[in-house]
Amino acid sequence: MTIHNLTLNHHTGMKFSTEINGFPLILNGATLTNDKPAGISPKKLLLAAITGCTAMDITSLLEKMRVHYTDFSIVIEAPLGEEHPKTYLKYDLVYKIRIDNADRDKMEKAVNLSMSKYCGVSAMLGKSAPVNFRIEYL
């Protein structure tokens, strides 16, 4: 059994720091005088987590399938509910990629495998709101 753990330390105000795999991560929930956020906010980390998780599946699967691609990115949009606790109502992911026409079925296979079998973050967040996705070929 693998146990993941971390410690989040308070600095001042709404500023906190932690380390993941030895790499520093600073969070800050404060708002600057120009109304801009002062740093990375916790909730949006979920969007980085779900896109990062499935993106790593895709790169790994396409490599195994020996598919060449460029310009791979994932765009995510998630509307936030207005009642406390404020939770995402759904997740809409768009996989963008430049790939040979002949390899599109492999890309579709990779995305479906990630979303149905491999991506743990999607499986976890999918328990609280639907995770929708589509591919956009560049």
Next chain:
Amino acid sequence: MTIHNLTLNHHTGMKFSTEINGFPLILNGATLTNDKPAGISPKKLLLAAITGCTAMDITSLLEKMRVHYTDFSIVIEAPLGEEHPKTYLKYDLVYKIRIDNADRDKMEKAVNLSMSKYCGVSAMLGKSAPVNFRIEYL
């Protein structure tokens, strides 16, 4: 309705970058030759998200209650299942804080309010696995 969004861009291998609130975040799922992770991995971002979310609630609530405290941190442990998709089986949070004995009930109130009402990340992740917590007074 607030819509949160981000774009995750592929670099090379398992390395990706994004921005949250204009602040850069680099993810890397690769493993170095010494078996150490090459960067921040997506799944562990969930642990930063849930601790960050409730930690910001606590600092905000204690400030409103005019409670003085120092040495505030949150330690989280989460065992990871072994079947695909690999998901966390539970979340165990320990709130550590140095606070006057007379203010302990306020800390307990703040933690309970965060976990029952305010912390959206806990509400979301709590749909897939139990979120347990306790306070340790320093």
